[in-house]
Amino acid sequence: MTNTTVSIEKKRSGRIFRKVLVGLLVVVAVYVGACLFLGPVVYREFYGLTQFGAAFPDRGDGFVPQGVTKTESGETLVCGYMNGKGASRLYVYSADGKETRIDLETQDGAPYTGHAGGITAAGAYVYISNAHKLFVLKAADVLNAPDGAALAFVGHVDVPVNASYCSSSDSMLYVGEFHDDGYETDEAHKVETASGTYQAMTFGYKLDPTGEFGLLQPAAPTVAYATPDSAQGFAVLPDGRVAVSCSHGFRDSHLYLYDGSGEPDGTFKPGDDGLTVPMVILDETRLRRDLKMPHMSEDLDWRDGRLMMGFEAGALKFGAGLLPLSVRRVALLDLSTR
Ligand SMILES: [Ca+2]
Numbered sequence: 001m002t003n004t005t006v007s008i009e010k011k012r013s014g015r016i017f018r019k020v021l022v023g024l025l026v027v028v029a030v031y032v033g034a035c036l037f038l039g040p041v042v043y044r045e046f047y048g049l050t051q052f053g054a055a056f057p058d059r060g061d062g063f064v065p066q067g068v069t070k071t072e073s074g075e076t077l078v079c080g081y082m083n084g085k086g087a088s089r090l091y092v093y094s095a096d097g098k099e100t101r102i103d104l105e106t107q108d109g110a111p112y113t114g115h116a117g118g119i120t121a122a123g124a125y126v127y128i129s130n131a132h133k134l135f136v137l138k139a140a141d142v143l144n145a146p147d148g149a150a151l152a153f154v155g156h157v158d159v160p161v162n163a164s165y166c167s168s169s170d171s172m173l174y175v176g177e178f179h180d181d182g183y184e185t186d187e188a189h190k191v192e193t194a195s196g197t198y199q200a201m202t203f204g205y206k207l208d209p210t211g212e213f214g215l216l217q218p219a220a221p222t223v224a225y226a227t228p229d230s231a232q233g234f235a236v237l238p239d240g241r242v243a244v245s246c247s248h249g250f251r252d253s254h255l256y257l258y259d260g261s262g263e264p265d266g267t268f269k270p271g272d273d274g275l276t277v278p279m280v281i282l283d284e285t286r287l288r289r290d291l292k293m294p295h296m297s298e299d300l301d302w303r304d305g306r307l308m309m310g311f312e313a314g315a316l317k318f319g320a321g322l323l324p325l326s327v328r329r330v331a332l333l334d335l336s337t338r
Pocket of ligand 1: 168
């Protein structure tokens with residue numbers, strides 16, 4: 001090979017290298033641009049009324065964030081399950097941003113590996129919902145736990161619903177279920193509505209600081225809400241509006257705001273013990289606002305004049321939150337403008 005040939009080969013390799021480098025830089029620039037600017041463009045209304053709080057834990061070890069709430073003393077709580085092995089977790093964020101991880105245990109002291117879909121703090125207790133149960137923790141134990149500690153539930157309350165999510169107001173605790181194709185619910189939860197057949201329920205329980213686990217005894221629903229498909233979170237606002245977070249997979253999420261005030265739409269029997277409670281049907285006749293949001297919205301709670309919302313899109317399981325439009329922090333929505 002002559003010196004001239006070597007020189008031509010070197011120039012050719014240099015050109016290819018530069019082209020590949022420029023191509024990579026363009027891809028990176030497009031990705032960063034999409035992450036930074038696409039969300040606020042595609043979901044303008046959502047970003048316009050949302051501030052972002054604590055970052056969902058995202059250490060690449062399989063945590064899938066689900067539930068969000070805030071304690072009376074101001075700590076943000078985020079719960080979720082592990083994709084793979086390991087106990088489900090509860091993260092505590094102090095007002096100054098300090099993060100504490102708690103590994104959940106069953107009442108028997110074994111690692112709790114069940115789903116931890118919803119969480120709400122009310123008075124002296126913290127409730128985590130899953131599979132027809134509200135698992136109960138003492139708020140003081142949660143707040144005093146050192147980082148990395150294991151904490152066992154002090155008890156549980158059986159609820160007549162799949163318990164995918166939960167929330168609380170000053171006087172009520174709400175627990176409800178997700179329904180969609182492949183996620184079946186109790187046949188008795190079918191309700192005909194103006195928006196078609198609903199198959200999911202959310203029940204409200206009265207809080208009572210003197211009752212067992214902070215609930216009015218005997219612990220039983222006092223109100224029922226017929227909720228739409230794909231509900232992942234539910235909260236009642238002080239002005240009577242009802243917020244439902246709906247999502248499934250990578251489709252757009254929706255926050256539906258209903259007028260929950262006025263006369264109920266009927267009655268419902270939550271169990272087979274004859275108890276009948278008022279039922280509010282959250283269909284199009286009560287719908288006041290439909291807010292399109294990024295994929296994978298989850299659990300809700302109304303705290304400090306804002307709607308707290310969890311997202312599971314930040315999890316390693318779902319592209320490690322690297323997909324554009326993934327929300328990786330607790331969303332805090334200002335809903336003062338109707
Ligand atoms: Ca909640």
